[in-house]
Amino acid sequence: MGNASSMLTQYDIEEVQEHCSYLFSQQEIVSLYERFCQLDRSAKGFISEDEFLSIPEFSLNPLSKRLLRMVDGLNFKDFVSFLSTFSAKASVQQKIELIFKVYDIDGKGKVTFKDLVEVLRDQTGSFMTEEQREQVVTKVLEEAGYTRDCTLSLEDFTRIIDHPGLKMEVEVPID
Template identity: 25%
Template sequence: MGQKTSKLNKEDLTKLRAETGFTTRELQQWYKGFRRDVPTGQLTKEDFLKIHKQFYPFGDPTDFSNLTFHAFDVNDVGYIDFKSFILSLNTASHGTTEQKLRWSFKVYDRDGDGQVSYADLLKVIKSIYKMIGFSTAKFDEDEITPEMRADKVWLALGKDLTRKESDLITLTEFTNVKNLDKETLDAMNVYNDLI
């Protein structure tokens, strides 16, 4: 994908169609919008934040955007190219529940060690609450604070609240959906129903 191309080439289209399930037309529309908003073809962390600010004008998406940037930057190069963007978007929005959770795990597992601490979980949940904006969002009574929601997710994953400082969540535990209710799944899945 060259710097000045306005369309995806046939080979890229074929590969992305096979990898994502998006139609040729959808991919071309996404690519056109991506190139319009990111003429260099390299979506930076700052640009990523600007996009989040457009979607969450009543909150502050700074922390959430910073936390999620690396999940989109699948090549770990410091920017998001179109392929990384569309593959992440596809997984986060159209993937199976397990695929979405595997992708979301990357957001929670900041150091990439395959484990999420309570502090990691709480950091992401706090960033979501801050992004949504407390003045516009309505939270269930048992989730009024980020800590309450983190506790709820922690318990749903079979963890003991007295062991928050020492226990860890593994990828297998995070993606084991059989005992999780919809609310808990939504809380863990950072880009649920993205598109």
């Protein structure tokens, strides 16, 4: 493992730090690089879908299929950039933008009622009926002043989801 960090130069570390808006320390970037190298089993320079699914926390996440759209084939710099959204130092807006991408199933910059129901389906599985999911989403939209016929832009989505209790963080273990 120690040999993986030696492949990362000081210049590389600083470049990655800049790319992720300095949300990770140099030590955290070295730790992330070591983890990246572990995941990139075939040493291709990027992490494949199967390699991401080898992470138990990722594969057990009910939204892993949606997240795979965003992470499959990431090189190290983009891997760190993606993870930076989960940093305690990342802004609430950065976190909301990532959540919006999870909901924006077709990537067109809009979230529909159907998108919201599909994400809720992924999260609840068989614990809720389709009718219950639709009722929940309808209620949330109505409370925010929207109807089920609306398409939500990032700005609309932010108005609905932005609240002081939003917490989406991960700690990077430093060896």
